[in-house]
Amino acid sequence: MYDLIVVGAGPAGATLARLAGARLRTLLVDRRTGACELGPRGAKCCGGLLAPDAQRALAALGLGLPGDALVGPQLFAVRAIDVASGRERHYPRSYLNVDRGRFDAWLRALVPPEVEVRMGVRAVALRDEGTAIAVELWGPRGPCVERARLVVGADGAGSRVRRLAFPRTPEPTTYVAIQEWFEARSADPCYTALFDAAATDFYGWAIPKADRLVIGAALPQGGDAPARFARIVAALEGAGVRHGRTLGREGTLLHRPAPAELLCGGGRVALAGEAAGFVSPSSAEGVSFALRSAAALAEALEPGLDGWFARYRARTAGLRRAIRWKSWKSPALYVPLVRRAILASGVGAMAVGESPRATPARLAALARAPR
Known part of the structure; x- marks a missing residue:
C-alpha cells in the first residue's frame, strides 16, 4: 500500500511528488504519455x-x-x-x-527515484475502505487497483478525483x-x-x-x-x-473560480492546483498556484498524514487571499x-x-x- 497516490503529473502533482516522495511511499500517475512535441499534440492546452x-x-x-x-x-x-x-x-x-511539454517533463525529471511514476494511466474510480482509499486505474496494461492512505487530485479543471470524492460540492x-x-x-x-x-x-x-x-x-x-x-x-x-x-x-x-468555490479536500482525499480551484480568475494563470499549493501540501504532510487537512488549509490561506484579490480586480478587465x-x-x-x-x-x- 502507498502513503500517497498523486493523480496528475503536471506542475502541482510533479512538485508534490518531488517534495514528499522521499519521505512517503508515493505513486504518481498521469493520463498523458509524456510526449514533448511543441504544438497541439505535445502537452496540455496552455499558452505556455x-x-x-x-x-x-x-x-x-x-x-x-x-x-x-x-x-x-x-x-x-x-x-x-x-x-x-x-x-x-x-x-x-x-x-x-x-515549451509547456518540456517544462512539465523537466518537473517530472526532478521527482526522486523512490517515487513510482506511471504515464498513460487514468484514475477511473475511488473507493473508501476505511483505513485506505482504493483507486481503480486504467492504463496500457489494463485495469488495476492500488491503495493509499491519502489520494491527491492534481488533475486540473474538471478533476475526476474531485468529482468522485466530493460529488455534492459544486465545481468552479x-x-x-x-x-x-x-x-x-x-x-x-x-x-x-x-x-x-x-x-x-x-x-x-x-x-x-x-x-x-x-x-x-x-x-x-x-x-x-x-x-x-x-x-x-x-x-x-x-x-x-x-x-x-x-x-x-x-x-x-x-x-x-470564486473564492467560495475553492476546495482543499477532506478525509483521505486532498486537492491541489486547479483541481482545488487554485487558478487566477482574472488571467487564468495557474502555474504559480499549482507550485505554491503543492509546496503547501508537502509542508502539511511533513509531520505525518494525521491532521493534514488543518495544516494544508492554514498553509493555503495566502492562495485564497490572492484569488479573492484577483476576483475583485476582474471588473477592471472584464x-x-x-x-x-x-x-x-x-x-x-x-x-x-x-x-x-x-x-x-x-x-x-x-x-x-x-x-
Missing part, C-alpha cells in the same frame, strides 16, 4: 507563458529553468486590444516563454479553452490579449512560439464555442496578427465600460514604436457583426 508570479514560485522552490524548456521570443509586453472600442495599449510585463465556473497552432508569418514580440464581449466574457490571446503562432480563447461552454473562437481569430487578424496555415487545434477545460476607460486613460501603458496597431475600422466592423 510563465508570469512573474510563476517565476517567483520557482525561485521560492530553489529552481532555475533549464534552457531547453524555453522557446523564443521572450516577451516583455502585453498588447491589450478592446474590439468594441477599437482601442489598444501596450503594457510592460515580463514573461518567460516556454468552467470554461472551454480552445487553442489553434499556426505557421507564423511574422514575429510580433508581445503577448496579445484580446477582449470581445460578443465572443466571450473572458479573453482571447495570441503568443509567438519559435516559428509558430498559438491563438487561443477561454469561452463559455456550449455548442457555439467553435464559432466564438473563429470570431476571436478574425478579430486578431483585424488587429494585424498574421498567421499561416493551421497546424492543429486542441482544447481543455478551464476554471474561473466590465466593458471600465476596460474602455482604462485603455483610454493610458495609465501604466508604454509607447511602442513600429508595432502593428489595431485597425479601428476593421475592429468596429467586427463589433457590429451579428452575435
Whole structure:
C-alpha cells in the first residue's frame, strides 16, 4: 500500500511528488504519455507563458529553468486590444516563454527515484475502505487497483478525483479553452490579449512560439464555442496578427473560480492546483498556484498524514487571499465600460514604436457583426 497516490503529473502533482516522495511511499500517475512535441499534440492546452508570479514560485522552490524548456521570443509586453472600442495599449510585463511539454517533463525529471511514476494511466474510480482509499486505474496494461492512505487530485479543471470524492460540492465556473497552432508569418514580440464581449466574457490571446503562432480563447461552454473562437481569430487578424496555415487545434477545460468555490479536500482525499480551484480568475494563470499549493501540501504532510487537512488549509490561506484579490480586480478587465476607460486613460501603458496597431475600422466592423 502507498502513503500517497498523486493523480496528475503536471506542475502541482510533479512538485508534490518531488517534495514528499522521499519521505512517503508515493505513486504518481498521469493520463498523458509524456510526449514533448511543441504544438497541439505535445502537452496540455496552455499558452505556455510563465508570469512573474510563476517565476517567483520557482525561485521560492530553489529552481532555475533549464534552457531547453524555453522557446523564443521572450516577451516583455502585453498588447491589450478592446474590439468594441477599437482601442489598444501596450503594457510592460515580463514573461518567460516556454515549451509547456518540456517544462512539465523537466518537473517530472526532478521527482526522486523512490517515487513510482506511471504515464498513460487514468484514475477511473475511488473507493473508501476505511483505513485506505482504493483507486481503480486504467492504463496500457489494463485495469488495476492500488491503495493509499491519502489520494491527491492534481488533475486540473474538471478533476475526476474531485468529482468522485466530493460529488455534492459544486465545481468552479468552467470554461472551454480552445487553442489553434499556426505557421507564423511574422514575429510580433508581445503577448496579445484580446477582449470581445460578443465572443466571450473572458479573453482571447495570441503568443509567438519559435516559428509558430498559438491563438487561443477561454469561452463559455456550449455548442457555439467553435464559432466564438473563429470570431476571436478574425478579430486578431483585424488587429494585424498574421498567421499561416493551421497546424492543429486542441482544447481543455478551464476554471474561473470564486473564492467560495475553492476546495482543499477532506478525509483521505486532498486537492491541489486547479483541481482545488487554485487558478487566477482574472488571467487564468495557474502555474504559480499549482507550485505554491503543492509546496503547501508537502509542508502539511511533513509531520505525518494525521491532521493534514488543518495544516494544508492554514498553509493555503495566502492562495485564497490572492484569488479573492484577483476576483475583485476582474471588473477592471472584464466590465466593458471600465476596460474602455482604462485603455483610454493610458495609465501604466508604454509607447511602442513600429508595432502593428489595431485597425479601428476593421475592429468596429467586427463589433457590429451579428452575435
